[in-house]
Amino acid sequence: MKTRFIKLFSWCLFACLALPEFAHAAAAKVSNIVIVADTRKFSGWEAWWTNLYNESHLYFALLTMALIPTVGVIFGTFADFLMGFIGIDLKSRGDVGH
Amino acid sequence: MEWLYVLMPIAGVKIFWPGLIILGVGVGIIGGFFGMGGAWMVTPGLNILGFPMAFAIGTDIAHMAGKSLISTMRHGKFGNVDYKLGMIMLIGTVVGFEIGAQMIMWLERLGSVEKVVRYLYVVLLALIAWMVFHDINVKKKKEAKMVAAGGDAKDAVGVEWHKTFHAIKIPPMMHFNEAGIYCSMWLPVFVSFLTGWLAGILGIGGGLIRMPSLIYIVGCPTHVAVGTDLFEVAISGVYGAGTYTYKGRTELVAAVIMLVGASMGAQVGAVATKYIKGYGIRYAFGLAVIGCIVSIVLKLVAKAQNIPILDDASTAVVLATVSSLSLYILLRFIAGCKKELAEIAAKG
Numbered sequence: 001m002k003t004r005f006i007k008l009f010s011w012c013l014f015a016c017l018a019l020p021e022f023a024h025a026a027a028a029k030v031s032n033i034v035i036v037a038d039t040r041k042f043s044g045w046e047a048w049w050t051n052l053y054n055e056s057h058l059y060f061a062l063l064t065m066a067l068i069p070t071v072g073v074i075f076g077t078f079a080d081f082l083m084g085f086i087g088i089d090l091k092s093r094g095d096v097g098h
Numbered sequence: 099m100e101w102l103y104v105l106m107p108i109a110g111v112k113i114f115w116p117g118l119i120i121l122g123v124g125v126g127i128i129g130g131f132f133g134m135g136g137a138w139m140v141t142p143g144l145n146i147l148g149f150p151m152a153f154a155i156g157t158d159i160a161h162m163a164g165k166s167l168i169s170t171m172r173h174g175k176f177g178n179v180d181y182k183l184g185m186i187m188l189i190g191t192v193v194g195f196e197i198g199a200q201m202i203m204w205l206e207r208l209g210s211v212e213k214v215v216r217y218l219y220v221v222l223l224a225l226i227a228w229m230v231f232h233d234i235n236v237k238k239k240k241e242a243k244m245v246a247a248g249g250d251a252k253d254a255v256g257v258e259w260h261k262t263f264h265a266i267k268i269p270p271m272m273h274f275n276e277a278g279i280y281c282s283m284w285l286p287v288f289v290s291f292l293t294g295w296l297a298g299i300l301g302i303g304g305g306l307i308r309m310p311s312l313i314y315i316v317g318c319p320t321h322v323a324v325g326t327d328l329f330e331v332a333i334s335g336v337y338g339a340g341t342y343t344y345k346g347r348t349e350l351v352a353a354v355i356m357l358v359g360a361s362m363g364a365q366v367g368a369v370a371t372k373y374i375k376g377y378g379i380r381y382a383f384g385l386a387v388i389g390c391i392v393s394i395v396l397k398l399v400a401k402a403q404n405i406p407i408l409d410d411a412s413t414a415v416v417l418a419t420v421s422s423l424s425l426y427i428l429l430r431f432i433a434g435c436k437k438e439l440a441e442i443a444a445k446g
Contacts, residue, residue, distance in 0.1 A: 035152060035346050037108045050107045053346070061344035064160060064353075068339055071354050072164025072361045073171075079365035080172070087439050088369065093176040097375040098255050098319050 109153050109349045117147045122161065122356035124424040126363025130169040131370055131427050132383050133324030134305025135162040135331045138390055139420045142413040144352075153349045156342030160353035161360050162303070163335030169364035170328045176372065178325030180276035180318070183286055190290030191297075191304070191330060198298020216398055219300050223391045226310050230384035233257045233314070237377060256377075260317030277318045277326070289315050305331050306387065313380070320376030363424070370427050373434025382423060389419030 037050040053060050084090055103112040121143040125136045140158040145151065173179050205211040233256035241251035260279075268282040289311050297304030305327055312323035342348050371379060393415040400408035 035108070038110050041105065041110070042107060046105075046107050049351075053108050057344050057346050060346075060350075061340045064343040064348060064350055065336060065340045067350065068160050068164040068353065068357065069167050069336060071357050072168045075358050075361040076165075076168025076172070076365050079362040083365065083369060083435075086435070087442060088435055089438065089442075090172075090175065090369070093178065093321065093372050097377065 104351070104355070106153075106349050106351055108346075108351075109150050111148055111150065113147055113149065113352060115355050118352055118355045119359035121147070121420075122165075122359030123363040124420045126165050126169075126360035127367040127370070127424040127427050128386070128420065129162070129165055129331075129360070130172070130328075130364035130367025131324070131379070132305075132367075132386065133173075133309050133327035133331070135159075135166060135303040135335060136305070137162070137303055138306070138393070139416055142393075142416045143420070146413060146417070149349070149352065153347055153352075156339075156345070156347035157349045157353045157356070159335060159342055160339040160348050160350065161356040163332065163339045164353075164357045165360040165364040166328050166332035166335050168361050169368045170325065170332045172365055172368040173321075173325030173328055173371075176321070176325070176368070177276055178321045178371070179329050180274050180322055180326050181329065182272075183274045183277055183316070183318075184326045184329040186272075186283060187286050187290035187308075187326070187330060188333065190287040190292075191294035191308075191334070194291035194294025194296075195298040195304075198295040198300075200298075201295075202299050202301070213398075215300055216394060219302075220391055220394055220398070222296065222300075222307065223387050223394070226307070227384055227387045227391065229257075229310060229314055230380050230387065234377060234381055234384070257314065258317075259314050263315055264317060277316070277322045279317045281317070286316055303331060303334065306390065309383070320379045321371055324371060324379065366431055367427055370431040370434065373437075374427075374430055378430075382426065386419060386423055389415060389423075393419075 037053050039047055039050045039054065042050055052063070080090060102114055102116060104115045105112050121140065125139050125143070128134075128139065129136050135158075137155070137158050140161075141154045144154045144157065149157070170179060174181075202211065202215070205214075235256075237254055237256035240254040240256070244251040244254055263285055264279065264281045266282060266285070268284050270283050271280065272283045273280050274286075290308070293304055293308045293311050296307055308330065309323050309327045312318045312327060313320060316323075318326065339348065339353075343350070374382075393412045396408045396412035396415060400406065400412065
């Protein structure tokens with residue numbers, strides 16, 4: 001257990017150190033233009049959405065990082081369910097060669 | 099037909115949403131099957147749908163993160179992901195990517211390097227296409243020899259360059275169980291550094307380079323190369339989605355709509371690898387690389403000679419490659435499913 005925690009800690013530390021470098025590299029490729037969404041066209045959830053984008057790109061980014069994997073997993077699991085339902089073996093790949 | 103269009107809250111443009119889903123399904127199938135993000139396919143597609151360029155890359159990366167994550171999970175269940183190898187390669191990819199990105203900025207300060215980068219990309223892709231088809235050719239020759247000798251040609255393999263690299267025994271030596279290889283830890287680190295560096299220089303995700311490198315240099319079986327590459331794409335994709343969104347360059351509504359198709363398509367692509375042997379995947383991958391080369395060459399000529407029609411032709415080549423490959427994979431998936439279900443019915 002202790003070894004696992006040490007490994008997990010090491011990887012987290014590595015991610016904290018390395019990932020900002022990715023951000024730095026990506027930042028250079030995006031020109032410094034601020035794009036503002038026009039909230040006048042919207043009402044309800046769309047107005048909230050555009051306001052969130054205009055007010056805080058940080059919250060918007062956090063929401064993206066949570067929403068994207070969630071949506072991917074939901075629809076991917078749904079596809080798995082459908083494939084399992086028609087009887088495909090989703091546990092082994094069989095002999096697929098080199 | 100107004101209901102077929104949705105107003106993008108951030109970009110402020112109306113987009114034909116079924117087009118986003120269809121594009122998502124196509125690139126999802128290809129991504130899950132080949133183990134790559136496929137930015138070169140998505141960006142022209144988004145452009146055709148009327149998407150502003152400022153949002154195309156961020157939206158592409160955001161949807162890529164979701165589809166790669168779910169298909170990594172699917173490949174993982176098939177035993178196609180070597181997580182240990184993926185984690186080790188992440189070190190080299192991060193360092194290499196950063197050095198490549200910094201290097202290209204330094205070169206940009208010296209002068210225009212865009213054309214050089216594009217030519218380098220074409221040469222690299224041509225090399226990859228040559229490797230793939232040379233490998234297939236070598237395998238066919240070996241098969242013919244085995245058959246002529248009265249043996250079984252089932253186990254014939256093509257080029258085995260990885261054996262030379264495995265012979266370099268610099269400690270620490272490591273076992274990668276899913277990949278079934280035993281080599282120096284420095285081999286995957288070096289390969290990932292090199293592919294990361296190239297990705298940084300070329301400004302691409304790197305799946306197109308990493309997947310063949312995992313096969314031909316590290317020595318992974320094709321299916322494990324696909325799964326492990328997707329694992330890397332998923333990690334860098336989630337982070338890329340965050341960083342691009344933070345810069346205000348992601349149209350999240352479009353990414354989510356695309357993801358509906360892409361995540362389901364990616365599962366189909368991942369399961370299709372069950373029904374196609376390793377060399378079938380390599381062959382189709384070679385064709386995808388050729389499609390990519392043709393599109394880049396057309397773009398280069400369009401720019402150099404100022405012929406806008408070639409620019410459109412380049413987009414048409416990309417879309418034709420996506421459509422034909424995803425259709426091919428889908429048909430093989432359906433045929434494989436039918437065969438499997440018939441076998442189950444015969445047994446039961």
